[in-house]
Amino acid sequence: MSTKHFIEAEELMAYLDGELPAERTSATAAHVEQCPDCQRLATEFHGVAQRLATWEIEPGSVKMTPAMTAGLDKKPRRLHVPLWAWAAAATVLVVMAIAPQFKQQPPTDKLTSYLQFSAEQSSAPRQASQPVHEAFNASRAAAPRATRLVGAVKPMIARSAHLTLQAKDVDKVRNGIDEVLKRHNGYLGELNSSAPPGEARSFDATLRFPSDQFEAAFAELKKLGRVEAESQSGEEVTQQYVDLDARLTNARNSEHRLTDILRERTGRLADVLSVETEIERVRGEIESMDAEKKALTTRIDFANVTVKVVEDYKAQLHLAPDSVSTRFRNAAVEGYRSMIEELVGALTLALSWGPSLLLWCAVLFFPARLIWKKWLRFHA
Amino acid sequence: MGAIVTNQASDAGDQVAGSQSDELLMLEFQRGSREAFDELFARYRQPLYGFFRRRLSTPDRAQDLAQETFLAVIRATERYQPRALVRTYFYGIALKLLASERRKRTTSPLAAEPRITTEPDEALWLQQALARLEEREREILMLREYEHLSYDEIATLLHLPVNTVRSRLFRARVALKNQLEPVPNPREA
Numbered sequence: 001m002s003t004k005h006f007i008e009a010e011e012l013m014a015y016l017d018g019e020l021p022a023e024r025t026s027a028t029a030a031h032v033e034q035c036p037d038c039q040r041l042a043t044e045f046h047g048v049a050q051r052l053a054t055w056e057i058e059p060g061s062v063k064m065t066p067a068m069t070a071g072l073d074k075k076p077r078r079l080h081v082p083l084w085a086w087a088a089a090a091t092v093l094v095v096m097a098i099a100p101q102f103k104q105q106p107p108t109d110k111l112t113s114y115l116q117f118s119a120e121q122s123s124a125p126r127q128a129s130q131p132v133h134e135a136f137n138a139s140r141a142a143a144p145r146a147t148r149l150v151g152a153v154k155p156m157i158a159r160s161a162h163l164t165l166q167a168k169d170v171d172k173v174r175n176g177i178d179e180v181l182k183r184h185n186g187y188l189g190e191l192n193s194s195a196p197p198g199e200a201r202s203f204d205a206t207l208r209f210p211s212d213q214f215e216a217a218f219a220e221l222k223k224l225g226r227v228e229a230e231s232q233s234g235e236e237v238t239q240q241y242v243d244l245d246a247r248l249t250n251a252r253n254s255e256h257r258l259t260d261i262l263r264e265r266t267g268r269l270a271d272v273l274s275v276e277t278e279i280e281r282v283r284g285e286i287e288s289m290d291a292e293k294k295a296l297t298t299r300i301d302f303a304n305v306t307v308k309v310v311e312d313y314k315a316q317l318h319l320a321p322d323s324v325s326t327r328f329r330n331a332a333v334e335g336y337r338s339m340i341e342e343l344v345g346a347l348t349l350a351l352s353w354g355p356s357l358l359l360w361c362a363v364l365f366f367p368a369r370l371i372w373k374k375w376l377r378f379h380a
Numbered sequence: 381m382g383a384i385v386t387n388q389a390s391d392a393g394d395q396v397a398g399s400q401s402d403e404l405l406m407l408e409f410q411r412g413s414r415e416a417f418d419e420l421f422a423r424y425r426q427p428l429y430g431f432f433r434r435r436l437s438t439p440d441r442a443q444d445l446a447q448e449t450f451l452a453v454i455r456a457t458e459r460y461q462p463r464a465l466v467r468t469y470f471y472g473i474a475l476k477l478l479a480s481e482r483r484k485r486t487t488s489p490l491a492a493e494p495r496i497t498t499e500p501d502e503a504l505w506l507q508q509a510l511a512r513l514e515e516r517e518r519e520i521l522m523l524r525e526y527e528h529l530s531y532d533e534i535a536t537l538l539h540l541p542v543n544t545v546r547s548r549l550f551r552a553r554v555a556l557k558n559q560l561e562p563v564p565n566p567r568e569a
């Protein structure tokens with residue numbers, strides 16, 4: 001390849017690998033389309049890649065080893081449960097264990113015993129056949145509400161930002177955004193672009209970056225165009241997260257207790273069915289809270305950046321004029337429209353002023369006639 | 381007529397484990413999710429096996445080292461920080477294990493018997509051509525072609541500037557291309 005070539009061979013290779021900086025990509029692509037030397041070299045690189053790809057490896061049988069399983073089991077599972085939540089749960093269990101009514105019950109019907117105990121724990125009057133869920137809600141209402149020691153937990157911030165850019169070429173900005181995403185381990189959440197005729201091209205993108213990469217990524221995004229507007233915000237969701245965590249823990253504890261009750265199955269059939277219904281409800285709550293917690297975690301771990309990019313409007317020159325017949329047709333249509341508009345306008349005017357004019361003509365007719373006759377007699 | 385284009389990727393928070401990103405799975409694993417690790421294991425066991433298989437002589441040893449990579453990930457979970465892609469992290473551990481393995485043994489750089497998909501001579505020829513490359517250049521080429529790492533990732537793993545990775549990758553490809561071109565038969569010339 002000539003030493004005076006527009007792009008170096010290494011640069012061509014980086015372009016083929018998708019590793020060329022955004023500002024060089026368009027020019028390189030345009031050059032490669034025209035240059036037989038570069039096309040030949042690209043074919044050679046492609047050939048090398050194809051030869052390398054012929055070296056296939058048979059599927060392995062990598063399995064989980066006992067050491068890996070032991071490592072996973074030994075690994076402390078960080079549930080993020082604050083100490084006060086454990087204290088609250090322990091208090092409830094202790095109260096349940098030492099309640100005299102609970103101890104005095106014969107051990108024949110544990111389900112009914114649980115119902116009675118739960119009812120007594122609440123302020124509601126005791127009912128022998130109280131449904132499990134009512135007893136359960138009552139016992140939960142009686143349990144001490146967990147206090148929020150938010151200060152003991154590291155603050156969790158859900159960050160978001162908005163940026164509006166003006167640029168000469170939205171394609172370059174788009175490529176630049178892809179580069180920033182790659183560099184900072186982000187991902188594209190949503191992209192909407194538009195190019196209406198007679199208007200500037202634009203696109204809206206929702207990007208997500210790991211929270212620790214947010215500042216650097218945002219600074220790089222601002223350099224991609226002329227900043228028209230920017231805003232940043234951080235919502236502290238620590239309390240929300242801690243509360244959600246506590247509710248999830250309580251719900252899981254409730255599920256365990258209900259499952260234990262069901263396992264023993266010493267109650268009446270109606271009570272057993274009530275327990276099953278309650279378990280289903282609690283599991284539904286757990287799943288819902290779990291999903292909410294995951295969504296909240298994602299909001300904390302990934303900052304949300306919305307970017308709007310508008311291209312500088314370039315007026316289009318239409319070199320091909322409309323045909324003569326089209327122009328005549330357009331003129332005829334325009335003329336017909338004007339005629340109708342004027343007729344309607346005249347009629348409207350007549351309708352709006354006509355009655356008034358008639359009235360005054362009627363009022364002034366006789367005085368005007370008298371004056372006219374006198375004038376004629378005077379001049380006769 | 382103007383063009384309106386909408387391209388919407390699914391929100392990572394709404395996806396099931398099978399389609400979550402590696403980074404999210406790693407964070408979840410760090411918080412104690414066994415399912416997240418299982419998903420990462422399923423995704424990376426064959427690529428890691430392939431990594432070692434192409435660089436070591438026996439499939440058993442490749443399998444062992446792939447498992448040791450996962451074991452190292454489990455042990456280092458507490459210290460893991462999401463500074464780079466999970467993929468880069470895994471291959472970083474794999475490279476260290478490979479270096480340690482090579483120090484212990486006097487294995488040839490490339491000793492995997494290639495799976496026969498085309499003519500056997502072709503595959504052997506390719507392997508020998510790769511073996512003739514300079515070691516650093518060969519490693520960069522293989523990380524790019526087989527592990528599909530980006531220039532940045534390779535630079536991070538090998539502690540090199542990106543431009544150095546680019547120039548060595550270029551030299552490796554050119555050298556390999558020259559190695560793979562058949563030498564013209566003097567009788568036919």
